[in-house]
Amino acid sequence: MKYSNFFIPTFRENPSDAKLKSHILMLKSGMIKQETSGIYSWLPLGFKVLKKIIKIIEDTHDSHGINQILMPTIQSSDIWKMSERYDTYGKEMLRIIDRNNKELLYGPTNEEMITSIGKHFIKSYKNLPRYFYHIQSKFRDEIRPRFGVMRAREFLMKDAYSFDKDEKSGELTYENFFKLYLSIFEKLGLKIIPVRAPSGEIGGSLSHEFHLLLETGESKIFIDETFLNSNFSKLKIPEIKSINSFTDELYDSLKISKCLKQLKSTELGHIFLFGEKYSKSFDFKIDYNNEKIYPYMGSYGIGVSRIPAAIIELSNDNNGIIWPKEVAPFEITLINLTSDNVSTKLFCEQLYASLKKSNYDVLLDDRFERPGIKFSDADLIGIPIQIIVGKNFIDKKEINIKTRKDLNETTICSDNIFKFLKKMKV
């Protein structure tokens, strides 16, 4: 992508309305635009990051036989009346009346809808287990939205749903999703802590949240300190059930006596095994041998649009964002400091083409801007590698490679660029 074609409206001054570092940087780097309280547009740079995250989530789900679908944002009140959540969900649910006076709502979650889909199509235990997921906007009318996309009203969520024939099979599914989540967060470069959680509004018995430790986080979790360095990926259901870490709500209600460390965090994922709750209320029965059973269900959410903000909270400096390579909008930014010079222009165009040919995701800064502006924009938008081409190239065929993380700069001969990138393991 060429900068001249890519819309990145950066700002020199900090936005007055934002307080959290990630919120400030997302606005300042032109990733998002607030439309109204708790509702945001994703601009090209932000959307590119979001798509990288979505791709990791999709690939991981697809490789585990989880079927991607797309359910609508607008739901009928009928299915919510069936589960009796239409009344209990409260003011967080955005209710809509259509022209025929039919009660609709903007979905805050999709258990009801997936249950109705399951009931419509699944008739036999031989079709189970079956897994579905979708990535779709949700709306929860928070009392007080804040911190940009961290706590938005409209947000993007990955929610998966499982149908099993019985509890035992359901727990195996739950265990698989538990591991799936660990691997997704690992691929995102995030060190995540699973904690036991109350199952709350959705109901059921088994529930865990996946938390990222963050000083500026809104959640509190209680964990055994040895957990900070544990590997959870080998855990089986009995161990998962008895993990020694808790959300504050569960910690309070269980009155845990053992001394646990309290830490601040942000919730990025939440999984539930709620069993027959919805299949029962929908009278969703299937044939099993010579009887009828209610499928055993679970749901598994990831707050997709919250992830970019969480990463920025962890990874930034005074100059701007520092993207980890896993989710960086581009791997490399190629900065031509002298856009009007024929030889640097030609070199950059050729290098840009061959980098793309080698499958590097590159942003070529070909703008007619002064060097200072290009440097500060590059640091602000935080692409991991900067290749800087300017006077040194014209004089000595030398270019500079800068790593955004530590701002270290190396001068190399322009012929050696690919060798150097390989050595850097970009």
Add this chain to the structure above:
RNA sequence: CGGGGAGUAGCGCAGCCUGGUAGCGCAUCUGUUUUGGGAACAGAGGGUCGCAGGUUCAAAUCCUGUCUCCCCGACCA
């Protein structure tokens, strides 16, 4: 929902107390000179001062109402 703050050019702000033709910095446009860390000079454009009503000869400024946004808390997860 309780408490606090704010709405004036695209962004950041001053002006309001003490009413008298709406300003600054950045950004934008034109020109010249510049060009390895947010350039200089010269010129230009851009405003229903959130909205509605009231007081007044006169309202960004005073009064009343209302909408929106932000922060703290409670709530939610």
